[in-house]
Amino acid sequence: MNGVDEHDEARERIEIDLLLEAIQRRYGYDFRGYALASLRRRLWHRTYGEGLQTLSGLQERVLHDPACMDRLLRDLSINVTEMFRDPSFHRALRERVFPLLRTYPFVRVWNAGCSTGEEIYSLAIALREEGLLDRTRIYATDIDDGALERARSGSFPLDRMQRYTENYQRAGGSDAFSSYYTASGASARFDPALAAGMVFAQHNLVTDGSFNEFQLIVCRNVLIYFGPKLQEEVLGLFGQSMTRRGILALGRKESIRHSTHADEYEPLVESEKIFRRRS
Amino acid sequence: MSATGLVAIGASWGGLRALETVLGALPEDFAAPVVIAQHRQADATDGTLVRLLDARCALTVCEAEDKQELDPGLVLVAPPDYHLLVEPGAVALSVDPPLNYSRPAIDVLFGSVAHAYGERAVGVVLTGANADGALGLAQIAGRGGTAIVQDPETAERREMPEAALWATPEARVLELTQIAPALTGLAGTREESAR
Numbered sequence: 179m180n181g182v183d184e185h186d187e188a189r190e191r192i193e194i195d196l197l198l199e200a201i202q203r204r205y206g207y208d209f210r211g212y213a214l215a216s217l218r219r220r221l222w223h224r225t226y227g228e229g230l231q232t233l234s235g236l237q238e239r240v241l242h243d244p245a246c247m248d249r250l251l252r253d254l255s256i257n258v259t260e261m262f263r264d265p266s267f268h269r270a271l272r273e274r275v276f277p278l279l280r281t282y283p284f285v286r287v288w289n290a291g292c293s294t295g296e297e298i299y300s301l302a303i304a305l306r307e308e309g310l311l312d313r314t315r316i317y318a319t320d321i322d323d324g325a326l327e328r329a330r331s332g333s334f335p336l337d338r339m340q341r342y343t344e345n346y347q348r349a350g351g352s353d354a355f356s357s358y359y360t361a362s363g364a365s366a367r368f369d370p371a372l373a374a375g376m377v378f379a380q381h382n383l384v385t386d387g388s389f390n391e392f393q394l395i396v397c398r399n400v401l402i403y404f405g406p407k408l409q410e411e412v413l414g415l416f417g418q419s420m421t422r423r424g425i426l427a428l429g430r431k432e433s434i435r436h437s438t439h440a441d442e443y444e445p446l447v448e449s450e451k452i453f454r455r456r457s
Numbered sequence: 458m459s460a461t462g463l464v465a466i467g468a469s470w471g472g473l474r475a476l477e478t479v480l481g482a483l484p485e486d487f488a489a490p491v492v493i494a495q496h497r498q499a500d501a502t503d504g505t506l507v508r509l510l511d512a513r514c515a516l517t518v519c520e521a522e523d524k525q526e527l528d529p530g531l532v533l534v535a536p537p538d539y540h541l542l543v544e545p546g547a548v549a550l551s552v553d554p555p556l557n558y559s560r561p562a563i564d565v566l567f568g569s570v571a572h573a574y575g576e577r578a579v580g581v582v583l584t585g586a587n588a589d590g591a592l593g594l595a596q597i598a599g600r601g602g603t604a605i606v607q608d609p610e611t612a613e614r615r616e617m618p619e620a621a622l623w624a625t626p627e628a629r630v631l632e633l634t635q636i637a638p639a640l641t642g643l644a645g646t647r648e649e650s651a652r
Contacts, residue, residue: 187575213524215542215569216551258554264502402523402539402550409524430502431536431550433522 193233194221200237205247207321208384209254211408217254224253248324255322257399260338261296262345264430267398268300269350270447275425276308278454279393285314288392288419290383291400292318295329300349301396302372303358307351311375317390319381330378333365383412388419395420399429406436413439417455426453461489461603461644462577463527463543465570467563467593469496469585471613473506475633476583477513480532482637485515489579489644490527492535492543492570494561496585499538507534523550529647535561542569557589567593576601579643581636582628583607585617591624603643604628605636 194217198210209217225236228246239246262268279285289298298318305311320326334342343355359366381389383400395416401409416426417439426434426443428451434440443453468475472495480491497506504520510532511518521533526547533548535541540551540561549569556562563582567590570578580597582590584607598604606628609615622628631639 187572213544213549215544215549215573216540216553218572219542219551219553219565219568257552259552265500266502399550399552402552406524429523431520431522431539433524435522436524 190233193237194218197221197233197237197240200241201247201250204241205244206385207251207382211384211405211411212254212403213405216403220253221250224250227253251322252324255293255320256325257291257293257403259293259296259399260345261300261334261342262349262351263297263398264450265345265348267427267430267450267452268304268345269348270450270452271301271427272304272308272350274447275394275427275452276305276310278425279310279314280308282393283313285310285394286390286392287314287316287394287396288390289316289318290381290395290397290416292320292329292378293322293325294334295332296334297396297398298329298376299332299334299368299372300346302376303346303351304349306372307353311372315375315377317377317379317392319379321380321382323380326378326380332368332370332373333362334368336361336364336366339366383415384408388415390419391421392419392424393421394425394427396427398427399432401428401432410437410439413437417442420455422455422457424455426455427451428453460577461579462574463570464489464491464579464581464640464644465543465567465597466491466493466581466583467495467567467585467590467617468493468583469559469563469587469589469614469617471584472496473509474613475607476510478633479581479583479636479640480510480514480516480518482634483514483516484641484646485530486647487516487530487641487644488647488649489640490529491516491532492521492527492541492548492566493532494535494541494563494566496559496561496563496589497537499560501537510534521548521550524548535566540565542566543573544569545573557587559587559589563590564593568596571596571600571602574602578602579605579640581605581607581640582618582621583633584612584614586614587617588620590617591620594621594628595624598625598627605639606630607636608632
Protein backbone atom coordinates (compact mmCIF):
# COMPACT_ATOMS: atom_id res chain seq x y z
CA MET A 179 0.00 0.00 0.00
CA ASN A 180 1.48 3.32 -1.00
CA GLY A 181 -0.90 5.61 0.82
CA VAL A 182 -3.44 7.81 -0.88
CA ASP A 183 -2.99 8.30 -4.55
CA GLU A 184 -5.73 10.27 -6.24
CA HIS A 185 -4.08 9.57 -9.56
CA ASP A 186 -4.60 5.83 -9.06
CA GLU A 187 -8.33 6.43 -8.72
CA ALA A 188 -8.54 8.68 -11.75
CA ARG A 189 -6.43 6.33 -13.83
CA GLU A 190 -8.52 3.32 -12.87
CA ARG A 191 -11.67 5.17 -13.86
CA ILE A 192 -10.17 5.88 -17.28
CA GLU A 193 -9.16 2.24 -17.66
CA ILE A 194 -12.66 1.04 -16.74
CA ASP A 195 -14.29 3.47 -19.18
CA LEU A 196 -11.97 2.46 -22.00
CA LEU A 197 -12.40 -1.25 -21.30
CA LEU A 198 -16.19 -0.99 -21.32
CA GLU A 199 -16.16 1.03 -24.51
CA ALA A 200 -13.85 -1.51 -26.14
CA ILE A 201 -16.21 -4.34 -25.15
CA GLN A 202 -19.22 -2.45 -26.45
CA ARG A 203 -17.63 -1.60 -29.80
CA ARG A 204 -16.02 -4.99 -30.37
CA TYR A 205 -18.70 -7.33 -29.02
CA GLY A 206 -21.87 -5.26 -28.60
CA TYR A 207 -22.27 -5.97 -24.89
CA ASP A 208 -22.92 -2.73 -23.06
CA PHE A 209 -21.86 -2.73 -19.40
CA ARG A 210 -21.45 1.03 -19.17
CA GLY A 211 -24.60 1.52 -17.11
CA TYR A 212 -23.74 -1.18 -14.57
CA ALA A 213 -23.35 -0.32 -10.87
CA LEU A 214 -19.70 0.57 -10.45
CA ALA A 215 -18.85 -1.07 -7.12
CA SER A 216 -19.76 -4.62 -8.18
CA LEU A 217 -18.57 -4.13 -11.74
CA ARG A 218 -15.16 -3.02 -10.50
CA ARG A 219 -14.82 -6.10 -8.29
CA ARG A 220 -15.75 -8.40 -11.12
CA LEU A 221 -13.40 -6.74 -13.60
CA TRP A 222 -10.49 -7.08 -11.18
CA HIS A 223 -11.49 -10.67 -10.48
CA ARG A 224 -11.14 -11.48 -14.19
CA THR A 225 -7.94 -9.43 -14.48
CA TYR A 226 -6.25 -11.47 -11.75
CA GLY A 227 -7.83 -14.66 -13.10
CA GLU A 228 -6.06 -14.00 -16.41
CA GLY A 229 -2.76 -13.49 -14.58
CA LEU A 230 -2.80 -9.79 -15.50
CA GLN A 231 -1.93 -6.76 -13.40
CA THR A 232 -3.97 -3.94 -14.92
CA LEU A 233 -7.41 -3.30 -16.39
CA SER A 234 -5.64 -1.97 -19.49
CA GLY A 235 -4.03 -5.37 -19.81
CA LEU A 236 -7.47 -6.96 -19.64
CA GLN A 237 -8.68 -4.59 -22.33
CA GLU A 238 -5.90 -5.67 -24.68
CA ARG A 239 -6.59 -9.35 -24.13
CA VAL A 240 -10.36 -8.99 -24.46
CA LEU A 241 -9.97 -7.12 -27.74
CA HIS A 242 -7.71 -9.75 -29.25
CA ASP A 243 -9.12 -12.93 -27.73
CA PRO A 244 -12.84 -13.72 -27.92
CA ALA A 245 -12.36 -16.63 -25.50
CA CYS A 246 -11.23 -14.12 -22.88
CA MET A 247 -14.39 -12.12 -23.60
CA ASP A 248 -16.42 -15.28 -22.96
CA ARG A 249 -14.76 -15.71 -19.59
CA LEU A 250 -15.31 -12.07 -18.71
CA LEU A 251 -18.93 -12.25 -19.83
CA ARG A 252 -19.41 -15.22 -17.52
CA ASP A 253 -17.90 -13.28 -14.62
CA LEU A 254 -20.09 -10.28 -15.36
CA SER A 255 -23.34 -12.12 -15.84
CA ILE A 256 -23.61 -15.26 -13.74
CA ASN A 257 -25.66 -14.71 -10.68
CA VAL A 258 -25.32 -17.37 -8.06
CA THR A 259 -28.79 -18.58 -7.27
CA GLU A 260 -30.55 -21.59 -5.86
CA MET A 261 -33.87 -23.37 -6.16
CA PHE A 262 -36.64 -21.75 -4.12
CA ARG A 263 -34.19 -19.05 -2.96
CA ASP A 264 -36.10 -17.05 -0.32
CA PRO A 265 -38.84 -19.60 0.45
CA SER A 266 -41.20 -16.89 1.71
CA PHE A 267 -41.08 -15.30 -1.76
CA HIS A 268 -42.02 -18.56 -3.44
CA ARG A 269 -44.77 -19.10 -0.90
CA ALA A 270 -46.14 -15.64 -1.71
CA LEU A 271 -46.07 -16.46 -5.43
CA ARG A 272 -48.06 -19.60 -4.81
CA GLU A 273 -50.57 -18.07 -2.43
CA ARG A 274 -51.01 -14.57 -3.82
CA VAL A 275 -49.90 -14.53 -7.45
CA PHE A 276 -50.96 -17.90 -8.84
CA PRO A 277 -54.66 -17.31 -7.98
CA LEU A 278 -54.48 -14.24 -10.25
CA LEU A 279 -52.76 -16.21 -13.02
CA ARG A 280 -55.50 -18.82 -12.74
CA THR A 281 -57.98 -16.32 -14.19
CA TYR A 282 -56.19 -16.41 -17.57
CA PRO A 283 -56.80 -19.20 -20.10
CA PHE A 284 -53.16 -19.04 -21.15
CA VAL A 285 -50.31 -17.70 -19.04
CA ARG A 286 -46.98 -16.23 -20.11
CA VAL A 287 -44.20 -15.83 -17.54
CA TRP A 288 -40.84 -14.16 -18.21
CA ASN A 289 -37.90 -15.05 -16.03
CA ALA A 290 -35.48 -12.26 -17.01
CA GLY A 291 -31.87 -13.03 -16.15
CA CYS A 292 -32.56 -16.72 -15.54
CA SER A 293 -28.88 -17.55 -15.13
CA THR A 294 -28.43 -21.33 -14.80
CA GLY A 295 -32.16 -22.03 -14.45
CA GLU A 296 -32.72 -22.84 -10.77
CA GLU A 297 -35.54 -20.32 -10.61
CA ILE A 298 -37.50 -21.45 -13.67
CA TYR A 299 -37.50 -25.02 -12.43
CA SER A 300 -38.72 -23.77 -9.05
CA LEU A 301 -41.50 -21.89 -10.83
CA ALA A 302 -42.40 -24.89 -12.98
CA ILE A 303 -42.65 -27.19 -9.97
CA ALA A 304 -44.94 -24.80 -8.10
CA LEU A 305 -47.04 -24.18 -11.22
CA ARG A 306 -47.48 -27.91 -11.74
CA GLU A 307 -48.56 -28.46 -8.16
CA GLU A 308 -51.13 -25.71 -8.56
CA GLY A 309 -52.39 -27.22 -11.81
CA LEU A 310 -51.21 -24.30 -13.93
CA LEU A 311 -48.16 -25.68 -15.71
CA ASP A 312 -50.04 -27.11 -18.70
CA ARG A 313 -51.32 -23.72 -19.73
CA THR A 314 -48.19 -21.73 -18.90
CA ARG A 315 -45.28 -20.84 -21.10
CA ILE A 316 -42.16 -19.77 -19.23
CA TYR A 317 -39.73 -17.63 -21.20
CA ALA A 318 -36.28 -17.85 -19.68
CA THR A 319 -33.73 -15.36 -20.94
CA ASP A 320 -30.19 -14.47 -20.06
CA ILE A 321 -27.35 -12.51 -21.60
CA ASP A 322 -24.99 -15.49 -21.30
CA ASP A 323 -25.35 -18.43 -23.72
CA GLY A 324 -23.31 -20.67 -21.45
CA ALA A 325 -25.66 -20.14 -18.54
CA LEU A 326 -28.67 -20.75 -20.82
CA GLU A 327 -27.10 -23.99 -21.98
CA ARG A 328 -26.90 -25.18 -18.40
CA ALA A 329 -30.42 -23.97 -17.70
CA ARG A 330 -31.67 -25.90 -20.72
CA SER A 331 -30.06 -29.11 -19.44
CA GLY A 332 -32.33 -29.17 -16.38
CA SER A 333 -29.53 -30.66 -14.30
CA PHE A 334 -28.31 -29.25 -11.03
CA PRO A 335 -25.63 -30.42 -8.60
CA LEU A 336 -26.92 -33.37 -6.59
CA ASP A 337 -25.19 -32.15 -3.43
CA ARG A 338 -27.49 -29.09 -3.40
CA MET A 339 -30.68 -31.17 -3.18
CA GLN A 340 -30.86 -31.35 0.59
CA ARG A 341 -30.79 -27.57 0.81
CA TYR A 342 -33.30 -27.23 -2.06
CA THR A 343 -35.62 -29.75 -0.42
CA GLU A 344 -35.70 -27.64 2.74
CA ASN A 345 -36.35 -24.50 0.71
CA TYR A 346 -39.10 -26.27 -1.25
CA GLN A 347 -40.87 -27.38 1.90
CA ARG A 348 -40.64 -23.94 3.50
CA ALA A 349 -42.00 -22.47 0.26
CA GLY A 350 -45.18 -24.50 0.66
CA GLY A 351 -44.26 -27.49 -1.49
CA SER A 352 -46.53 -30.43 -0.75
CA ASP A 353 -45.02 -33.36 -2.64
CA ALA A 354 -41.81 -35.32 -2.19
CA PHE A 355 -39.18 -33.05 -3.74
CA SER A 356 -37.12 -36.08 -4.75
CA SER A 357 -39.94 -37.19 -7.08
CA TYR A 358 -39.00 -34.31 -9.42
CA TYR A 359 -35.49 -35.52 -10.25
CA THR A 360 -33.40 -38.60 -10.80
CA ALA A 361 -29.82 -38.83 -9.62
CA SER A 362 -27.30 -39.24 -12.41
CA GLY A 363 -23.71 -39.19 -11.22
CA ALA A 364 -23.15 -35.92 -9.38
CA SER A 365 -26.22 -34.36 -11.00
CA ALA A 366 -29.90 -34.25 -10.23
CA ARG A 367 -31.69 -34.41 -13.56
CA PHE A 368 -35.12 -32.82 -13.41
CA ASP A 369 -38.24 -34.29 -14.97
CA PRO A 370 -38.25 -33.20 -18.66
CA ALA A 371 -42.03 -32.75 -18.43
CA LEU A 372 -41.34 -29.67 -16.29
CA ALA A 373 -39.51 -28.13 -19.25
CA ALA A 374 -42.23 -28.79 -21.83
CA GLY A 375 -43.52 -25.21 -21.66
CA MET A 376 -40.13 -23.52 -21.28
CA VAL A 377 -38.63 -21.34 -23.98
CA PHE A 378 -34.96 -20.38 -23.67
CA ALA A 379 -33.48 -17.41 -25.49
CA GLN A 380 -30.52 -15.13 -25.26
CA HIS A 381 -31.73 -11.64 -24.43
CA ASN A 382 -29.79 -8.63 -23.25
CA LEU A 383 -31.87 -6.41 -20.96
CA VAL A 384 -29.61 -3.48 -21.78
CA THR A 385 -29.77 -3.54 -25.56
CA ASP A 386 -32.68 -5.78 -26.61
CA GLY A 387 -36.29 -4.69 -26.69
CA SER A 388 -39.63 -6.07 -25.65
CA PHE A 389 -40.55 -9.36 -27.33
CA ASN A 390 -43.89 -10.36 -25.85
CA GLU A 391 -46.50 -9.49 -23.24
CA PHE A 392 -46.47 -11.30 -19.92
CA GLN A 393 -48.83 -11.69 -16.99
CA LEU A 394 -45.83 -12.22 -14.69
CA ILE A 395 -42.24 -11.03 -14.95
CA VAL A 396 -39.76 -12.45 -12.46
CA CYS A 397 -36.43 -10.65 -12.33
CA ARG A 398 -34.64 -11.23 -9.06
CA ASN A 399 -31.26 -9.86 -8.05
CA VAL A 400 -30.44 -8.68 -11.54
CA LEU A 401 -31.28 -4.99 -11.19
CA ILE A 402 -28.88 -4.70 -8.24
CA TYR A 403 -26.03 -4.93 -10.75
CA PHE A 404 -27.37 -1.98 -12.74
CA GLY A 405 -26.86 1.72 -12.06
CA PRO A 406 -29.93 3.91 -11.43
CA LYS A 407 -30.29 5.06 -15.05
CA LEU A 408 -30.10 1.55 -16.44
CA GLN A 409 -32.52 0.30 -13.77
CA GLU A 410 -34.92 2.96 -14.99
CA GLU A 411 -34.63 1.81 -18.60
CA VAL A 412 -35.13 -1.84 -17.72
CA LEU A 413 -38.19 -1.05 -15.59
CA GLY A 414 -39.51 0.77 -18.66
CA LEU A 415 -38.87 -2.33 -20.75
CA PHE A 416 -40.75 -4.46 -18.23
CA GLY A 417 -43.68 -2.05 -18.35
CA GLN A 418 -43.84 -2.43 -22.15
CA SER A 419 -43.66 -6.21 -21.79
CA MET A 420 -46.62 -6.68 -19.48
CA THR A 421 -50.28 -7.34 -19.99
CA ARG A 422 -52.83 -5.10 -18.34
CA ARG A 423 -52.54 -5.49 -14.54
CA GLY A 424 -49.37 -7.54 -14.99
CA ILE A 425 -47.23 -8.59 -12.05
CA LEU A 426 -43.56 -7.78 -11.44
CA ALA A 427 -41.51 -9.76 -8.92
CA LEU A 428 -38.11 -8.41 -7.87
CA GLY A 429 -35.45 -9.51 -5.38
CA ARG A 430 -36.03 -9.19 -1.66
CA LYS A 431 -33.89 -6.05 -1.34
CA GLU A 432 -34.64 -4.42 -4.67
CA SER A 433 -36.84 -1.39 -4.92
CA ILE A 434 -38.83 0.60 -7.45
CA ARG A 435 -39.34 3.41 -4.96
CA HIS A 436 -36.82 5.79 -6.54
CA SER A 437 -37.99 5.08 -10.06
CA THR A 438 -40.26 7.29 -12.16
CA HIS A 439 -42.15 4.06 -12.88
CA ALA A 440 -43.01 3.58 -9.18
CA ASP A 441 -46.48 5.15 -9.62
CA GLU A 442 -47.39 2.63 -12.30
CA TYR A 443 -47.41 -0.15 -9.72
CA GLU A 444 -49.17 -1.02 -6.50
CA PRO A 445 -47.64 -3.43 -4.01
CA LEU A 446 -49.20 -6.89 -4.15
CA VAL A 447 -46.97 -8.45 -1.49
CA GLU A 448 -44.87 -5.57 -0.23
CA SER A 449 -42.45 -7.56 1.94
CA GLU A 450 -41.55 -9.80 -1.01
CA LYS A 451 -41.27 -7.01 -3.57
CA ILE A 452 -44.13 -8.29 -5.69
CA PHE A 453 -45.88 -5.46 -7.52
CA ARG A 454 -48.92 -5.22 -9.77
CA ARG A 455 -49.50 -2.71 -12.52
CA ARG A 456 -52.31 -0.31 -11.80
CA SER A 457 -53.52 -0.49 -15.40
CA MET B 458 -18.60 19.29 6.52
CA SER B 459 -17.33 16.40 8.60
CA ALA B 460 -13.95 15.01 7.55
CA THR B 461 -15.48 11.58 8.04
CA GLY B 462 -17.71 10.61 5.15
CA LEU B 463 -18.66 7.12 6.25
CA VAL B 464 -18.15 4.67 9.11
CA ALA B 465 -18.00 0.99 8.13
CA ILE B 466 -18.16 -1.72 10.79
CA GLY B 467 -17.44 -5.43 10.40
CA ALA B 468 -18.41 -8.00 13.00
CA SER B 469 -18.83 -11.76 13.26
CA TRP B 470 -19.01 -14.11 16.27
CA GLY B 471 -20.25 -12.09 19.25
CA GLY B 472 -21.07 -9.19 16.96
CA LEU B 473 -24.60 -8.49 18.13
CA ARG B 474 -23.51 -7.60 21.65
CA ALA B 475 -20.53 -5.62 20.41
CA LEU B 476 -22.67 -3.71 17.93
CA GLU B 477 -25.22 -2.93 20.63
CA THR B 478 -22.45 -1.41 22.74
CA VAL B 479 -20.99 0.67 19.92
CA LEU B 480 -24.20 1.82 18.22
CA GLY B 481 -25.99 2.29 21.54
CA ALA B 482 -23.42 4.90 22.57
CA LEU B 483 -23.55 6.97 19.38
CA PRO B 484 -25.47 10.25 19.75
CA GLU B 485 -28.77 10.78 17.94
CA ASP B 486 -27.21 13.49 15.77
CA PHE B 487 -24.12 11.50 14.79
CA ALA B 488 -22.88 13.22 11.65
CA ALA B 489 -21.80 10.31 9.42
CA PRO B 490 -23.68 7.43 7.81
CA VAL B 491 -22.85 3.97 9.18
CA VAL B 492 -22.73 0.71 7.22
CA ILE B 493 -22.39 -2.71 8.82
CA ALA B 494 -21.48 -6.19 7.65
CA GLN B 495 -22.34 -8.70 10.37
CA HIS B 496 -21.89 -12.38 9.56
CA ARG B 497 -25.07 -14.40 10.00
CA GLN B 498 -27.08 -17.27 8.61
CA ALA B 499 -28.25 -16.86 5.03
CA ASP B 500 -31.85 -17.56 6.02
CA ALA B 501 -31.94 -15.14 8.97
CA THR B 502 -34.39 -13.08 6.97
CA ASP B 503 -36.81 -12.20 9.75
CA GLY B 504 -34.98 -8.97 10.56
CA THR B 505 -34.32 -9.83 14.21
CA LEU B 506 -30.81 -8.37 14.29
CA VAL B 507 -31.89 -5.06 12.86
CA ARG B 508 -34.95 -4.82 15.13
CA LEU B 509 -32.83 -5.45 18.23
CA LEU B 510 -30.24 -2.88 17.23
CA ASP B 511 -32.83 -0.33 16.22
CA ALA B 512 -34.62 -0.70 19.55
CA ARG B 513 -31.44 -0.19 21.52
CA CYS B 514 -29.84 2.81 19.91
CA ALA B 515 -30.69 6.42 19.19
CA LEU B 516 -29.89 6.14 15.48
CA THR B 517 -32.22 4.58 12.94
CA VAL B 518 -31.04 1.07 12.02
CA CYS B 519 -32.40 -0.76 9.00
CA GLU B 520 -31.52 -3.46 6.51
CA ALA B 521 -30.02 -1.93 3.40
CA GLU B 522 -32.04 -1.84 0.21
CA ASP B 523 -30.34 -1.63 -3.15
CA LYS B 524 -29.34 1.97 -4.09
CA GLN B 525 -30.54 3.30 -0.73
CA GLU B 526 -28.99 6.67 0.04
CA LEU B 527 -26.41 7.08 2.78
CA ASP B 528 -27.69 9.71 5.21
CA PRO B 529 -25.92 11.05 8.30
CA GLY B 530 -26.98 9.09 11.35
CA LEU B 531 -28.62 6.32 9.33
CA VAL B 532 -27.26 2.83 10.03
CA LEU B 533 -27.58 0.40 7.12
CA VAL B 534 -26.97 -3.28 7.80
CA ALA B 535 -26.08 -5.79 5.07
CA PRO B 536 -29.09 -8.08 4.46
CA PRO B 537 -28.48 -11.80 5.01
CA ASP B 538 -27.13 -13.57 1.92
CA TYR B 539 -26.17 -10.34 0.12
CA HIS B 540 -22.89 -8.49 -0.12
CA LEU B 541 -23.19 -4.83 0.82
CA LEU B 542 -21.09 -2.36 -1.16
CA VAL B 543 -21.03 1.41 -1.24
CA GLU B 544 -20.69 3.92 -4.00
CA PRO B 545 -20.37 7.62 -3.27
CA GLY B 546 -23.62 8.56 -1.52
CA ALA B 547 -25.49 5.27 -1.82
CA VAL B 548 -25.23 1.54 -1.23
CA ALA B 549 -25.36 -1.28 -3.77
CA LEU B 550 -26.02 -4.96 -3.16
CA SER B 551 -24.65 -8.04 -4.87
CA VAL B 552 -25.16 -11.78 -4.79
CA ASP B 553 -21.64 -12.54 -5.97
CA PRO B 554 -20.23 -15.74 -4.47
CA PRO B 555 -19.36 -15.72 -0.75
CA LEU B 556 -15.90 -14.46 0.16
CA ASN B 557 -14.12 -15.93 3.20
CA TYR B 558 -17.15 -18.29 3.31
CA SER B 559 -19.24 -15.23 4.06
CA ARG B 560 -22.02 -13.28 2.39
CA PRO B 561 -22.08 -10.53 3.48
CA ALA B 562 -18.29 -10.40 3.54
CA ILE B 563 -16.59 -7.60 5.45
CA ASP B 564 -13.76 -7.47 2.90
CA VAL B 565 -16.23 -6.77 0.09
CA LEU B 566 -17.82 -3.91 2.03
CA PHE B 567 -14.52 -2.41 3.20
CA GLY B 568 -12.95 -2.68 -0.26
CA SER B 569 -15.79 -0.66 -1.76
CA VAL B 570 -15.66 1.83 1.14
CA ALA B 571 -11.93 2.37 0.65
CA HIS B 572 -12.50 3.00 -3.03
CA ALA B 573 -15.51 5.30 -2.70
CA TYR B 574 -14.53 7.29 0.40
CA GLY B 575 -10.70 7.21 0.50
CA GLU B 576 -9.35 9.24 3.41
CA ARG B 577 -12.89 10.12 4.55
CA ALA B 578 -13.57 6.47 5.44
CA VAL B 579 -13.42 4.93 8.89
CA GLY B 580 -13.25 1.13 9.17
CA VAL B 581 -13.91 -0.73 12.42
CA VAL B 582 -13.24 -4.43 12.97
CA LEU B 583 -15.02 -5.98 15.95
CA THR B 584 -15.12 -9.45 17.48
CA GLY B 585 -15.05 -12.56 15.28
CA ALA B 586 -13.53 -15.99 14.82
CA ASN B 587 -12.11 -15.67 11.31
CA ALA B 588 -9.97 -13.31 9.24
CA ASP B 589 -12.65 -11.53 7.21
CA GLY B 590 -12.16 -7.74 7.19
CA ALA B 591 -8.37 -7.82 7.55
CA LEU B 592 -7.69 -7.23 3.87
CA GLY B 593 -10.44 -4.62 3.59
CA LEU B 594 -9.25 -2.69 6.62
CA ALA B 595 -5.76 -2.57 5.13
CA GLN B 596 -7.29 -1.15 1.94
CA ILE B 597 -9.09 1.55 3.93
CA ALA B 598 -5.86 2.45 5.76
CA GLY B 599 -3.90 2.24 2.51
CA ARG B 600 -6.09 4.89 0.95
CA GLY B 601 -5.64 7.21 3.90
CA GLY B 602 -8.76 6.25 5.86
CA THR B 603 -8.90 5.59 9.60
CA ALA B 604 -8.57 2.00 10.85
CA ILE B 605 -9.94 1.00 14.25
CA VAL B 606 -9.75 -2.48 15.77
CA GLN B 607 -11.46 -3.75 18.90
CA ASP B 608 -8.84 -4.71 21.48
CA PRO B 609 -8.52 -8.49 21.06
CA GLU B 610 -8.20 -8.80 24.84
CA THR B 611 -11.72 -7.49 25.30
CA ALA B 612 -13.30 -9.15 22.26
CA GLU B 613 -15.61 -12.12 22.66
CA ARG B 614 -13.55 -13.80 19.91
CA ARG B 615 -10.11 -12.43 19.28
CA GLU B 616 -9.23 -14.01 15.92
CA MET B 617 -10.77 -11.37 13.68
CA PRO B 618 -9.33 -8.33 15.51
CA GLU B 619 -5.95 -10.04 15.61
CA ALA B 620 -6.01 -10.76 11.88
CA ALA B 621 -6.97 -7.13 11.24
CA LEU B 622 -4.09 -5.89 13.39
CA TRP B 623 -1.69 -8.20 11.62
CA ALA B 624 -2.74 -6.68 8.29
CA THR B 625 -2.93 -3.10 9.60
CA PRO B 626 -0.46 -2.73 12.49
CA GLU B 627 -0.96 1.04 12.61
CA ALA B 628 -4.70 0.67 13.38
CA ARG B 629 -6.01 2.26 16.57
CA VAL B 630 -6.70 -0.45 19.16
CA LEU B 631 -9.64 0.41 21.38
CA GLU B 632 -11.66 -1.26 24.08
CA LEU B 633 -15.25 -1.81 23.01
CA THR B 634 -16.62 1.04 25.14
CA GLN B 635 -14.05 3.48 23.73
CA ILE B 636 -15.07 2.93 20.12
CA ALA B 637 -18.26 5.03 20.08
CA PRO B 638 -16.56 8.06 21.68
CA ALA B 639 -13.72 7.75 19.18
CA LEU B 640 -16.18 7.61 16.26
CA THR B 641 -18.06 10.61 17.60
CA GLY B 642 -14.75 12.45 17.93
CA LEU B 643 -13.93 11.67 14.29
CA ALA B 644 -17.31 12.24 12.68
CA GLY B 645 -18.74 14.84 15.07
CA THR B 646 -22.41 15.60 15.49
CA ARG B 647 -24.71 17.34 13.07
CA GLU B 648 -25.13 20.20 15.53
CA GLU B 649 -21.39 20.82 15.39
CA SER B 650 -21.33 20.57 11.61
CA ALA B 651 -24.12 23.14 11.38
CA ARG B 652 -22.17 25.65 13.40
